Amino acid sequence: xxxxxxxxxxxxxxxxxxxxxxxxxxxxxxxxxxxxxxxxxxxxxxxxxxxxxxxxxxxxxxxxxxxxxxxxxxxxxxxxxxxxxxxxxxxxxxxxxxxxxxxxxxxxxxxxxxxxxxxxxxxxxxxxxxxxxxxxxxxxxxxxxxxxxxxxxxxxxxxxxxxxxxxxxxxxxxxxxxxxxxxxxxxxxxxxxxxxxxxxxxxxxxxxxxxxxxxxxxxxxxxxxxxxxxxxxxxxxxxxxxxxxxxxxxxxxxxxxxxxxxxxxxxxxxxxxxxxxxxxxxxxxxxxxxxxxxxxxxxxxxxxxxxxxxxxxxxxxxxxxxxxxxxxxxxxxxxxxxxxxxxxxxx
Amino acid sequence: xxxxxxxxxxxxxxxxxxxxxxxxxxxxxxxxxxxxxxxxxxxxxxxxxxxxxxxxxxxxxxxxxxxxxxxxxxxxxxxxxxxxxxxxxxxxxxxxxxxxxxxxxxxxxxxxxxxxxxxxxxxxxxxxxxxxxxxxxxxxxxxxxxxxxxxxxxxxxxxxxxxxxxxxxxxxxxxxxxxxxxxxxxxxxxxxxxxxxxxxxxxxxxxxxxxxxxxxxxxxxxxxxxxxxxxxxxxxxxxxxxxxxxxxxxxxxxxxxxxxxxxxxxxxxxxxxxxxxxxxxxxxxxxxxxxxxxxxxxxxxxxxxxxxxxxxxxxxxxxxxxxxxxxxxxxxxxxxxxxxxxxxxxx
DNA sequence: CGGTGATGATAATTCGGATTATCAACATCG
DNA sequence: CGATGTTGATAATCCGAATTATCATCACCG
Numbered sequence: 194x195x196x197x198x199x200x201x202x203x204x205x206x207x208x209x210x211x212x213x214x215x216x217x218x219x220x221x222x223x224x225x226x227x228x229x230x231x232x233x234x235x236x237x238x239x240x241x242x243x244x245x246x247x248x249x250x251x252x253x254x255x256x257x258x259x260x261x262x263x264x265x266x267x268x269x270x271x272x273x274x275x276x277x278x279x280x281x282x283x284x285x286x287x288x289x290x291x292x293x294x295x296x297x298x299x300x301x302x303x304x305x306x307x308x309x310x311x312x313x314x315x316x317x318x319x320x321x322x323x324x325x326x327x328x329x330x331x332x333x334x335x336x337x338x339x340x341x342x343x344x345x346x347x348x349x350x351x352x353x354x355x356x357x358x359x360x361x362x363x364x365x366x367x368x369x370x371x372x373x374x375x376x377x378x379x380x381x382x383x384x385x386x387x388x389x390x391x392x393x394x395x396x397x398x399x400x401x402x403x404x405x406x407x408x409x410x411x412x413x414x415x416x417x418x419x420x421x422x423x424x425x426x427x428x429x430x431x432x433x434x435x436x437x438x439x440x441x442x443x444x445x446x447x448x449x450x451x452x453x454x455x456x457x458x459x460x461x462x463x464x465x466x467x468x469x470x471x472x473x474x475x476x477x478x479x480x481x482x483x484x485x486x487x488x489x490x491x492x493x494x495x496x497x498x499x500x501x502x503x504x505x506x507x508x509x510x511x512x513x514x515x516x517x518x519x520x521x522x523x524x525x526x527x528x529x530x531x532x533x534x535x536x537x538x539x540x
Numbered sequence: 541x542x543x544x545x546x547x548x549x550x551x552x553x554x555x556x557x558x559x560x561x562x563x564x565x566x567x568x569x570x571x572x573x574x575x576x577x578x579x580x581x582x583x584x585x586x587x588x589x590x591x592x593x594x595x596x597x598x599x600x601x602x603x604x605x606x607x608x609x610x611x612x613x614x615x616x617x618x619x620x621x622x623x624x625x626x627x628x629x630x631x632x633x634x635x636x637x638x639x640x641x642x643x644x645x646x647x648x649x650x651x652x653x654x655x656x657x658x659x660x661x662x663x664x665x666x667x668x669x670x671x672x673x674x675x676x677x678x679x680x681x682x683x684x685x686x687x688x689x690x691x692x693x694x695x696x697x698x699x700x701x702x703x704x705x706x707x708x709x710x711x712x713x714x715x716x717x718x719x720x721x722x723x724x725x726x727x728x729x730x731x732x733x734x735x736x737x738x739x740x741x742x743x744x745x746x747x748x749x750x751x752x753x754x755x756x757x758x759x760x761x762x763x764x765x766x767x768x769x770x771x772x773x774x775x776x777x778x779x780x781x782x783x784x785x786x787x788x789x790x791x792x793x794x795x796x797x798x799x800x801x802x803x804x805x806x807x808x809x810x811x812x813x814x815x816x817x818x819x820x821x822x823x824x825x826x827x828x829x830x831x832x833x834x835x836x837x838x839x840x841x842x843x844x845x846x847x848x849x850x851x852x853x854x855x856x857x858x859x860x861x862x863x864x865x866x867x868x869x870x871x872x873x874x875x876x877x878x879x880x881x882x883x884x885x886x887x
Numbered sequence: 888c889g890g891t892g893a894t895g896a897t898a899a900t901t902c903g904g905a906t907t908a909t910c911a912a913c914a915t916c917g
Numbered sequence: 918c919g920a921t922g923t924t925g926a927t928a929a930t931c932c933g934a935a936t937t938a939t940c941a942t943c944a945c946c947g
Contacts, residue, residue: 256935259935
């Protein structure tokens, strides 16, 4: 009751009548330069281990330079709260599944200190180095931190496209998806589109704007950009209601829902008076019983691929690593929905 | 680009012109037996650290016997899948919040091998020892593993009441809650109750049965127990429909929903023909627009208290630890709902 | 019988940081 | 002036496992 004397290799060695080094070699089943251990001895060691409750100390293994089979999961804000789970849930699920497949444990950096509303990856007591590598999730990634990770050669993968050079990532191709939505709007007769967005400067947000601009140019569509960073949502709604654009595209489903309410107050019904599409995942959301037009994003796959890439970065040596494709874009798909409708001739 | 030579205390020492030992002592701001370090030297070391990107290696710290500020989270099945999240979500949220408060990271043992459908805590490569202590979640806890943890003196806390001696836990008082439900039924005129359960042998399941028995005896109520382990749900429904009991209590909300469907086929409406109550959390669930009668369980608080207790087990020395209350029961509350109704006189 | 390999296994070292045991240098006291 | 502190800081160890350097032993060969 008083002493839980932990079992070490030394203890195993004593029992089996061999040296600690022998125990280590049997355990890892390795053949070093000129070391040979006959089956008889190996067996003796194995039996000694079975007699006890020996488990290798992961800290010691790590210190000695071995893999730990621990992958870090860093989120720039709390990931497990009810609200965050909407976004992080599928990602975490994908990560958990893939980690299970790889035989890795997951370390969540919940202790990271919060500065300016976002967690800092590097701090005086970061347990980052305990992991073999790390997955980064969140919109608020800090460029300086990413760059430092690259410089230090620490294995990591960002979920979401990033601009910083050398940063490995797996992202979603919003440019193409956005183009597809515009194409659909055009096919339904629309020529004037308003994009209501948050005015964020993340790569994903930039890609949507870029996709929109590209599609507008190709398909001769006029676009109006309204940012809720400049004016609040009711103002945005007023501008739309008084304008002549026939389609409203929003950055995500939450803005779509809020905007629809505002527009209704201006007497604009969707999709009768105005079509609506969302440049984000719309699964499980609907507007007045109508399915929303938007994206279906393979978040679980996204996360799983990120983890798989991370694993590759960890296990491959430098040469093999150089050949890896560090940046992957994944295709999402369009959810037709019913909020983007044929343009009425009546105009 | 080729060499990320990690910064160690030795390197800091070289820069500051002191010994590694001095660096360590400055970092931990400790005063050993007869060691004194003047402010001037401390400052020199601190500046050297600021010049570099030094961060202590957690593996080395751990090996040297210090706290790691890492708490383990062990679940007996995958916790982050969409279905599991129903149950684990609030618990994990509570854990995350409390961990953040305590400044601890969380290690999820996703690599634990699955045997007989449930994960094993102990295996040849368990990273358990990397953590300062561990939280156990899930219905399927393995008695042998719990006992071994107790024997080894490893700090841990189970979420949910356990029978094994010496196991610290934080659980929900199902006995009292169940009694309250019965009391309510009696107040509404009911005297004959059927309890439909899964026939599990977990402590929580046993507590519900015990609470029911206790209440039945006190309040002179007749109870019938039906287990879906013995017969399937439609049979259970048939027995209930043909019987004379006026209240059905189910073990959880899922069984309640399924049973309600079956009962409807027998022409029994709830609560007109039969009252229904659930011995589990009913938040967010309803039956044909009617709120369910059942429990509201403070899952987040439960998890947070478990983590707080774990932290106490870790930081206190043996003596102080002996005085700790290792077993805590938390009170949930009753959700009145509308599926448990006044008994019609017409009988 | 001395030399040369192959065998089997161990002692010694490393990893990075914490802690203990020791020591040098200088001050103070009687 | 020598004994005794006091200050300041270092060398040496330890933690547990991985790996390298070395060393016995015995067999076989010429």
